[in-house]
Amino acid sequence: MTTLNLPFNGEGLSLGGDPLMLDKFSVSFLNSFKEGIAYLKDNDDKFTAPVLLISGNKDLFVVPKDAIDFYNETNSLDKSLILYPNFGHLLMLENGGQKINDDVAEWIGERVK
Numbered sequence: 001m002t003t004l005n006l007p008f009n010g011e012g013l014s015l016g017g018d019p020l021m022l023d024k025f026s027v028s029f030l031n032s033f034k035e036g037i038a039y040l041k042d043n044d045d046k047f048t049a050p051v052l053l054i055s056g057n058k059d060l061f062v063v064p065k066d067a068i069d070f071y072n073e074t075n076s077l078d079k080s081l082i083l084y085p086n087f088g089h090l091l092m093l094e095n096g097g098q099k100i101n102d103d104v105a106e107w108i109g110e111r112v113k
Helices: 027-046 064-073 097-111
Strands: 003-005 024-026 051-056 079-084
Touching: 027 064, 051 064, 051 097, 064 079, 079 097
Parallel strands: 051 079
Antiparallel strands: 003 024
């Protein structure tokens, strides 16, 4: 198995000292993301389940454009998109993240009545 070193220290992907943060990854791990994204793009019109898409506008790892594109292309009749200003990848763990937790809980709560 071919492994690659993570090209940076993982800052912004996880909390400092996170024992689950990878420092190496396999090529197949990387390819699985590519295949999964291609599948979503090819099948987004078939997606009809309720969906809440959230993104920080400063997320460098999963860019907000991906959430916007999926929102625009899905055929779900119950879809919501929230873009949080000044948030990065660790939305709920960043300063002010409780607001995001509350928004997600409210969205779910509205659907389980």
